[in-house]
Amino acid sequence: MVIEVPQTERVNDVDVFLSTQDGQIQRPKGPNCRHPVRQKCTNCLPVDPFDEEYLKEKDIKHMSFHAHVRKLLGSQGKGTTLKKPLENFRCSLKPNCDAHKPFPKGICTKCKPQVVTLNRQKFRHVDNIQIENQELVNQFLDYWRLSGHQRVGFLIGQYQPHLEVPLGIKATVAAIYEPPQHCREDGIEFLEDKNQKTIDNLLEMLGLQRVGWIFTDCWTANSAEGTVHYTRHKDSFFLSAEECITAAMLQNQHPNITEYSMDRHYGSKFVTVVASGDESMHVNFHGYQVSNQCAAMVEADILCPTLYTPELAYVRETPLSEEHYITDVQFSMKNEYGAEVMKNGRPLPVEYLLVDVPAGMPKEPHYTFHVGTSNKSKSAKFNVENRQAIGQLQGGANLIQYSSEFSTNQFLEQATNFHFLLYLVTNDQVQISDEWMKRLCDAVKAQDRGTAMEWAQECEDWHQLMALAHANGGSGNDDIPVIPNGDPFSGSSSGGSRGAVWSCGHCTFQNEAGRQDCSMCGLPAAD
């Protein structure tokens, strides 16, 4: 039996593919070339993927990760020892240094981290973020539209080669998973996700992974026009220090597995997307990553945000414990006289830590998963997870309504919905076993109608789940207590003493028992 390496420890397919490409940029025969078509001269020889002039010409601010690796490899010749040129950044003490006692008692230059000099990162791990379709983000933004509260979600998708940048990688987003969270009008907070393992397992079966996170920072300017304030611009900040640190934490949780590093991981491909107002005051999406230096500083827990100045971070001053070592951080900036000066990282502008990643939607929308409104004939949407706060519950009546939209041989369409699949594995009634889920995921991946139908007929757990839903959800929403008719008038007159009521023989108005005449038409009670 072959045990498969989990996705999180495997080199991503896109990296495997790109490492086989040579990445040379072919150039056509130019006006200065005086030779036949099949020959090349210095004017038309292919250039390296990291060629600075070419990148400048194409307006690419950061070279791609693989181009960066080629550049490091290329300058060193083709020796065997130099195949792993990437070295991870370290801001914490190297543990288990055997030359002396552990840190508070002794330290040496080998285990002590270097003084960090912040540089803007020249390359980026992901060159583009592509959100597959509009409905996907609309459904995500609906939470904010309905409640006015901000929302955070994980971008679910995969990495693919990006052709517009030499050896580039793009992250394509197929769905947004909304984890348990505490959201406010002006903030968000991740809560512990008890389903994390289950979800990662499901994603692996679908051949997808978490490629990033997205949050809304929408501040309504005019609710009638649906505009939001333009808050993130060059005079304020693009990503606040808190967001940078959270992004760095998430990047550290999702390392980029690569063979080019001795540690077998380097940086991260995890992206950050902000949904906020743009110049025209409409909601727009901006993608970022934090630099590997920032991620290393956060890993060493030496970076803190500031209270009133979101664009400034601060290097921690008091160690958390005796063993906690805080290394010096400096950066160079131009002072008011235009001279380059070195500054201490207290405080430190987070723009030194940011790498921006363009985010957008393709001209031709692509649907890995059906999203509610994509199919116009279907009215029912399967509710998104963890939205109890705005009264959207999965399962029960929603499941029945959603399922009733599809006939038996449309089960493939029904199952091609990320939130639906997620419900199958995370619901607290009948969780469908891994084995069956794998079959369904394979069918969804291959869009195999026959297998999906077979699955729907054969899977006992699924039948049981539907039966349970019908049993307790058929009449209505089983989880929401039925609120009595909100009209206090009808509630007060007929509530409680329904038996002690007589109806007027003239106008049929329902009167209280004590009255001798009708309170509506004024006529006496007829016997």
Next chain:
Amino acid sequence: MFANFFQQQLRRTTRHFDLIVYGPVFLPNATQSKISEINYGGKILLPSSALNLLMQYNIPMPMLFKLTNMAVQRVTHCGVLEFSAPEGQAILPLWMMQQLGLDDGDTIRIESATLPKATFAKLKPMSLEFLNITNPKAVLEVELRKYACLTKNDRIPTSYAGQTLEFLVVDLKPANSVCIIECDVNLDFDPPEGYVEQPRQVTPAVTAKPPAPDASAFIGAGQKAGGSGGTGQNATSVFGGAGRRLDGKKKPSSSVSLSDGTGVSTSNAAPVANDLPAIPPVVVNEDYKPGRVSFLRYDYKRVDVLEKELREKEASKAGQPSNVFRGGNRTLRGAR
């Protein structure tokens, strides 16, 4: 005897009869609940003989009456609650007697009337208490059921939680008196008597973002902007002395300007530039745990941009000629 009197009257004038009016307290064996039922309603009590006569005339339902005080020619309309008044008398709610300028024992003319159904009504609450009702719609739906019809310029009382709320009927459609039984009414309100409209907090318009809070807002968080002018000092001098933390850690470091060279000018300049938002102090939040993000909800500008604006402002100020030594120059020797 009274019945005869009635019949004579009714024969003489087709559809009206005169009765002596009394307030609800004059009702024989009246109870408190009965009295308040009459008082907070628009229905009167008539003698039982009136019912017999009305039946003979085959009056359209619901029974509505026009009340006229012949002495002062005041008119209002009402419904009928019961036919249980003593013969020759009508029991009227107090407000109606005031409305018509009647005293107990006066005579009133009662005519059967047919009123159009109401489509629109405008009421004016006579006290500010009305604004404190949480669900005015429900209260009115219940209370106005006790009225059969409304007449313009009536002051109608309703009871709510033991207190009396009065309304003035300002406007009615389609006529000046309308029937409000079984009809859909568009109800409108005038501002209550004695109500002064507060200047409403206008929600920020499209372009207007709330400006950044001034320096005191930042100082309030237990952290004083480094030597920030006179006002700041005064504000914090009440609680002088250094803060301490229970866990023995040092207090978060005091503010450090991004560019040390201009640090002095920054902190001093905060009170100088009144039209510019104060430069927020840099205060470290060392207890931050990743995973929690909050957003600003005011028009934020980054510190170095603010500092630059301040510098420019100061430069432009310095560029202006000082007017301390104004006036022309003279020589002592006089003109040559």
